[in-house]
Structure formats: structure tokens, C-alpha cells
């Protein structure tokens with residue numbers, strides 16, 4: 001007799017995706033400049049560590065909120081006691097103001113329509129519980145964030161149907177791609193309840209254009225379905241075109257209240273403020289019933305009182321938020337440029353991007369054949385031999401083999417530099433090996449040009465467990 005639930009025993013969590021497997025490999029042998037200089041560099045984690053100094057200096061100048069204090073008095077007991085699942089009003093006010101500021105104050109948000117959740121992970125799942133039944137479907141443009149397989153499907157029983165986007169138009173969403181996805185869901189007898197997009201996109205690092213956003217609104221209007229816009233990276237837009245939120249497009253258009261009620265935003269402080277450990281996310285919806293249901297569901301993933309108290313104070317400091325947003329964007333831009341030019345010098349291109357903590361890197365020319373098997377083969381070489389954990393496009397459900405997501409904001413500049421050197425040497429070696437087959441006589445002279453450490457570290461042809 002089985003003693004476990006089907007959910008506990010099933011395999012639909014997505015943990016066996018190469019996205020998570022890469023993390024496991026990194027954990028076994030993490031790079032450290034001093035203790036483990038030959039270890040794996042983690043480039044598969046979309047963390048923002050570039051502006052911790054700004055947060056730390058704010059904390060140093062404002063010791064009260066982190067010390068459970070208000071006006072010199074301890075509020076430890078107040079924070080320690082049971083909290084209401086509606087969230088602290090001061091924090092919700094500060095959050096909606098921060099969300100407006102990120103959108104250039106072109107839209108404003110009503111704190112009564114905001115539901116706090118333990119990160120965007122919880123926000124996305126909660127929306128699935130509110131908007132769909134098990135066995136109903138959401139359409140998602142590919143490539144998409146690998147965590148969605150878990151967040152949207154695993155516990156809810158909702159199905160994801162891909163909207164196939166391609167490099168032919170820089171992975172933009174088109175009318176025909178939307179329609180094809182809708183038809184393919186219908187063929188599978190799945191009722192489509194909505195479309196979920198990430199804007200800016202993870203893994204593309206690009207923002208949705210106004211025409212794409214209008215197209216999405218037209219589509220959800222005609223099909224009578226929902227639209228979720230996961231705007232977790234909205235504060236990371238570091239170059240033009242500017243970020244346009246779905247709320248801005250909705251405001252500028254003449255859609256009915258019914259359509260307004262079917263558009264929902266997901267947000268979190270995990271990326272823009274670099275605080276994934278604090279677990280602060282939110283749902284913003286115009287539909288009162290969704291807000292009420294999601295608020296009740298938020299009991300399963302509340303944001304702790306002391307986190308809310310601390311961040312209410314930080315985000316209410318307008319001088320700080322203004323400076324933080326612009327300085328953080330400048331730093332992200334610098335990093336993205338560093339990665340792009342490093343890859344370029346290795347003959348590797350990237351999709352043109354203007355946001356995010358990663359680049360969408362084109363390594364199609366390094367595949368031995370145009371297949372996902374070949375993509376896996378290349379990925380394994382990059383993880384085990386080169387010592388970089390990057391995410392293969394297949395883990396993001398990309399329909400074309402050879403694309404990889406490479407993160408640049410979760411490490412120091414020196415580490416990024418080493419990662420770039422490793423890639424360059426790898427490409428050089430691959431090219432050399434190729435020409436060695438053709439011209440064995442040049443073998444020796446080409447080998448000499450390779451840096452010593454990479455040879456020692458990576459190109460002995462064995463996987464780390466065998467070394």
C-alpha cells in the first residue's frame with residue numbers, strides 16, 4: 001500500500017532539469033578565488049549582488065528599523081506577535097510607491113489591490129490557484145524561466161503550453177505564435193485560462209515592446225482570458241528602450257473594466273533590491289475577488305513582520321530609493337557590457353538586451369550538430385571542463401538548440417573576468433582542436449598560446465569526479 005501522496009511521489013517538480021542539475025554541480029565544487037580557484041563559477045543564478053554596499057550603508061545610517069526599534073523604543077513584542085495576513089499598511093504603501101517610481105511614476109498603484117507573498121514564486125502559484133483549475137492551461141512565450149515548471153504547475157495541476165518564439169525576430173511575441181499556442185492547447189483538450197509573460201524577460205534580458213503589449217491585450221480580450229505580467233525585473237532596465245509596464249498600456253488604452261480585471265502583475269524585491277533571501281513578493285490585481293482570495297491564500301507564505309517593518313522604512317526613504325535605482329542600473333549596464341565584450345572577443349554573440357541580470361548567449365556555432373543532444377554535450381563540457389555553470393536554452397524550453405543564459409550580477413568583477421578567460425580559452429582550444437584535425441603540424445605552436453591554468457584545470461578530458 002502506498003503511504004505517500006501522488007504529489008509527494010510525482011516527478012513534475014522539474015528538479016531534474018539541467019537548470020537545477022547545474023546548481024548541484026556547482027555546489028559540489030564551488031569556485032573560490034583562494035580556497036578553490038579551479039572550482040565551478042556559478043553563472044546560472046540570477047542574483048543581484050552589485051549594490052549590497054548601498055543597502056548596507058543605508059542600514060548603517062538607519063540602525064533603528066533593523067534593531068526592532070521605533071523612536072528609541074523597542075517594538076520587538078509588537079513585531080513578534082501574530083500578524084494579520086493583510087500586511088503592514090506602512091509597508092504596502094512603501095511598496096506601491098516603489099513600484100510606481102520604477103515605472104517612472106507613469107502609473108500609480110492602490111495598496112488595497114496589493115497582496116504580499118513570500119516572493120514571486122508564491123505570487124505566481126497563488127495566481128494559478130485563483131485563476132485556473134487543475135488541467136487548465138496558461139500560455140507562456142518561450143524561452144521562459146525554468147522555475148515556472150515548478151511554480152505554475154507542480155502543486156496546482158495547471159498546464160503550461162508554450163508560445164514558440166524564435167531568433168528570427170529576436171524572440172518577440174507575434175499574433176501567429178499566440179494563435180498557434182492557443183490551437184495547440186485546444187488540440188490537447190486543454191482549456192486556456194490565460195497568458196503569462198515576464199517583462200523584462202528572463203532569460204532574454206529584453207523588455208516587451210508596446211506593440212507586443214497591445215497585441216497581448218487584444219489577444220486576451222478576444223479569447224476572454226487572463227494576462228499575468230511577471231515584472232520582477234522591472235527595476236533592472238539599464239538602457240533604452242525604457243520599461244513599459246502592462247499597467248501603463250492598459251491606462252493609455254480604452255479597455256473595459258472587465259479586461260482591467262483580468263490583468264494581474266507579479267512583483268518581488270528579489271532582483272531589483274537583490275533580496276531573494278528576504279522572500280518579499282506581491283500580486284497586484286484590479287479584480288477584488290482575486291485580491292480577496294489571494295490575501296487569504298497568502299497565509300501559506302507571509303512576509304515576516306520584521307522584514308516588512310525594516311523595508312517599510314527603507315523604501316519610504318525617497319532619496320535612498322531614487323539613488324539606489326539609478327546607481328544599480330548603471331552597475332548592471334557596466335557588467336552586461338563587460339560580459340558582452342568578453343564573449344565577443346571569443347567570437348560569441350548575444351541577443352541585444354537592455355535589462356536583467358543575464359545575457360542570452362548564442363553558441364549555436366559551437367554545437368557539433370543542430371540538436372538538443374548536442375546542446376547538452378556542449379553544456380556538459382562547459383560545466384565540467386570549463387568550470388562554468390550556465391543554463392542551457394532547453395531548460396528554458398527554447399525551441400532552437402544552442403542558446404544559453406549566462407548570469408553576470410552574482411559575482412565580483414574579478415570572477416567574471418576569470419569566467420570570460422575560461423570561455424575564451426575553451427573556444428580557442430575547440431578551434432585549435434578542429435584545425436589540429438586538419439593540420440596536425442600546427443598542434444604544438446597553437447597549444448603554447450593557451451594559458452597554463454586552464455589546461456591544468458579543465459582540459460584533461462575527465463569529469464571532476466574522475467580527477
Ligand SMILES: Cc1ncc(COP(=O)(O)O)c(C=O)c1O
Nearest residue numbers: 119120121145198202268270276
Ligand atoms: C521571472 C521570475 N519570476 C519569479 C522568480 C522567483 O522569484 P522570487 O525569489 O521572488 O520567488 C524568478 C526568479 O528567478 C524569476 O526569474
